[in-house]
Amino acid sequence: MFALLIILRAVFMWLITAVFFLFLTLLAIFFVHLFSLGRHLQLHRRRRQLHVSTPSYSSCGGRVSKEDLLGLPGFRFSKGSHQLDPGISECVICLDRIREGELCRILPGCTHVFHLECVDAWLVKATPACPICRARVICPG
Ligand SMILES: [Zn+2]
Numbered sequence: 546m547f548a549l550l551i552i553l554r555a556v557f558m559w560l561i562t563a564v565f566f567l568f569l570t571l572l573a574i575f576f577v578h579l580f581s582l583g584r585h586l587q588l589h590r591r592r593r594q595l596h597v598s599t600p601s602y603s604s605c606g607g608r609v610s611k612e613d614l615l616g617l618p619g620f621r622f623s624k625g626s627h628q629l630d631p632g633i634s635e636c637v638i639c640l641d642r643i644r645e646g647e648l649c650r651i652l653p654g655c656t657h658v659f660h661l662e663c664v665d666a667w668l669v670k671a672t673p674a675c676p677i678c679r680a681r682v683i684c685p686g
């Protein structure tokens with residue numbers, strides 16, 4: 546009878562200890578989550594601040610839309626045009642010659658010239674940067 550009491554007490558003590566450690570573990574997990582959540586929020590806030598400080602980038606949303614293209618300067622190619630670099634003879638996107646009278650676009654950031662159709666497709670589908678020098682296309686507005 547006395548031995549049974551001791552065993553019961555031992556089991557009871559063991560249970561209390563187990564529950565205590567379980568509680569401690571849960572507490573630890575809770576704090577780790579709280580910490581990572583705090584860091585995540587901080588990172589998010591920092592990223593948002595970064596976004597605000599670069600409005601010219603966010604106005605494009607990283608992509609050029611068809612409406613943005615309308616704001617880029619286009620012209621009919623003419624070899625005699627004094628504004629153009631006399632070396633311009635080829636569109637690097639389609640690797641074809643730019644012929645007299647063809648519709649072209651000059652990128653406002655770097656003044657590189659391409660066929661209008663070629664560069665429009667490039668900017669919308671590939672990347673909003675110049676295919677030659679990688680200069681970011683300045684978004685109108
Ligand atoms: Zn072309």
Ligand SMILES: [Zn+2]
Pocket residue numbers: 652655656657675676677678679680
């Ligand atoms: Zn360029």
